[in-house]
Amino acid sequence: MKADIDHWRRRLAALAADSDVPGASLAFLSDGRVHACATGVLNTATGAPARIDSLFQIGSVTKVWTATQLMLLAEQGRVTLDTPVADVLPGFKVADGAASSRITLRHLLTHTSGVDGDLFLDTGRGDDCLERYVTACAQLAQTFPVGDSHSYCNSGFVIAGRVVEQLTGMVWDRALREQICEPLGLTHTWTLPEDVLRFGAAMGHVEPGEVAPAWGLPRSVGPAGLVCATASDVVAFGRAHLTPGALLADPAAMRQPQVDLPNPHDGGRQWGIGWCLDTWDGREVASHTGDTIGQHAALWVLPETGTVVALLTNGGRSAEFQHRLIGELLVELDGLAVPEPVAPPARPVTVDTGSFTGVYERAGSRIHVGARGAGLRMRTEPTGMLVGLARARTLDLVPVDATTFVGRDEGDSMWNAVVFELRADGTSYLHHSGRATPRVA
Template identity: 30%
Template sequence: MAHEELSEFVAATAARFGIPGVAVGVWADGQASYACHGVTSVDNPLPVDQNTLYELGSVTKTYTATALMRLVAEGRVELEAPVRRYVPELVLADERAAAEVTVSQLLNHTSGLDWAILVDTGQGDDALAVHVAHMAGLNLIAPPGTRASYSQAGYNLAGRVIEKVTGLTYERAVASLVLEPLGLSNSLYTTSEIMTRRFAVGHNPGEDGTLSVARGWSRWRANNPGGGLMSSVADQIRWARFHLGDGRGEGDARILPTEVLHRMRRPTVELRGTTLGDAFGICWFLRDVDGVRTVGHGGSAHGQFAELLTVPERDFAVVSLSNAGPNGIPFNQAVVRWALEHYLGVVDRDPQPLPYDPARAREVAGRYDNDAMTLVIAAGPTGMTLEVGIKPEIRAASDSEMPPDYAPAAMGLLPGDGDEYIITEGGLQGQRGFFTRDEDGVIIGIDLAGRMSKRVASA
């Protein structure tokens, strides 16, 4: 595959989606190729290159999980041990859940914890400790171990486990356990370090569609374990190569035993009807695409979007970083799909929805809430739509700019039992999810992007 062909596709696709600056990397046939296009910021533009830092969002979770697995390999943490062995002060809304939730359940999103705690606990070294103290007020969506639901709060709690076991701050511990041994010198958490490098800022559209810089591009420190790392596409390719390898790092140094590293990409819990994958490994999303197993993770934060996908059996990886919402998601998806097809001959296509059934649409129509967002499904005469918005009280309480809501976009039900769906237009195009029913068959929730929202009103 000629590098020029990759560069041409990336530039054309960035222009089509209106992304100011993108960075793409591919590892194939034993070598890395990079295609960078555009600028870091529409206000203060600098050319994007392979060392430009982007906010990784939830791709950070793969670093938290790997650091914890190194502690597991060293015998300092047991995956099936209760979290309270390491964080005895943990209090949850349900005492039984607090006593039973395990480290492994934090890592594969089966802890039962709701998505997030939206409280700024400051920039001090006690930020995570104070964050964990707020978990008593967090909703529980299910008993631990009974179902998967993506949880930022769970990964922040995992970060606190790392702090307690190592006696270091989360950031210092991850640097010593993972970043420094792997030579990831452009992967950083702290603003004072980031501001000395070339870094991208996110962008969001206004009402007229014009992009502007997303102000307040870094969230509070307690969210670092679940989404606070800034990194470059070159470092992300190096990270992918480590996970494709045998557990060795710089200078052939052993970071993880091969078996422990490979254990991270074995299924631990099946997923249903989601674009994210068919199963969770230890952190990683696992998905079979056109006959091959892919292992990956995505992330979003402050108008920046990241996607990392590997194909272990083909020693292949692709990384896509973009700095504008909402089109950063479909841009990254287009890049990943193009790379899979053109480098490996692997074709990834969206499933086709069923013909519109007004009666089925009315059954699922209504309002669904989680701790931060509201989802509204409307059933019309010829189709149904999904609107996703941040709750007004969450916007009002935020001290930084939050992304715009997703306007109503067409969606359709998928073949099968009819409880799975796909979004067919807009910034969430291609996203899949499913509806949850109670034991009487009544729809009580919707899963989108791996997160459950509970139904609060019918249409």
């Protein structure tokens, strides 16, 4: 079906207003053309309008770019996915000596290294910031043995970015331009604020109308989440993953399942190389989302239909907004029904919650789980560098089955899934927001 961009401009504006989203930018590839529209403002304090050439932070969607950089180097024979990190970065180590020698590039790109992954450490603005960050990873503990499970790991992608630097002889930002941006002609994709500021740039909002306390994260976490781009540039990148030879000789290799996710309600059922993988209405979907300080991004790639969609926002109830828009868009473009997120069952479920209560902790987050009626109450508190940037959050959890619970913020239509895992060896994990958080008390 031929896309009606005027219709989608109106729907973008209406859905953004319904979900208190200050500004949004949408682009999608359909019938061989990229269509784009924008709505709202980049900053509620200035009223600067969001335009299709405005740059938003795409957050962790950056990880697909970093994974692509390493896949390019692998195709060139410079490295393999099963090369140990220590073979490329002499002296590399984490707190566990055995893990230090076992972690491979594949572990980094599939979030299976087990490294406690939310170290948001500012190591300065210099070109050595990734090298210094990787040195600091020597303090990171294992949340589980290498390759044993899946847990979203920002630190692993910073390490991957440092591998790119070592193999190319360039800082990560420059390597990204030479490997991806310049070959694809992406003129509105940048990583450093001095470049982003040459364009209209979105500011995050942490509450309706409330501008975020900081614009962005430190340069040292660049490979995990610092790309800023227009929605059209993000779509062009996604399109390259459907076109052999545009960047990679075999981009489909990145969409091969590598690990099943312990929380299959958290965006996808499996992880590939850089991509989150799922099946919607019988069709393969590769996607990635990203959050920074008050900004949210999403990229979807549908190989069977050739559809690529990027949606960038700077606040509000972004998950709700994202779900409603992609649902409407894919029905019209591809006749595809987006599955509804997990929600409380029609009939209440009775679960013995006693084995799930306690304190769970990882870098950047401490989670208290206590009994509440027939369910649980979960309070998440930011720790370390995330204090002041992330907010404490309390969710009342309703059981869905013996180990799965859902909760949502007041006023939000979207439920968040929490999966508890009790292992035979006595270890326990809480799986939420892609992370495996071990119980410590």
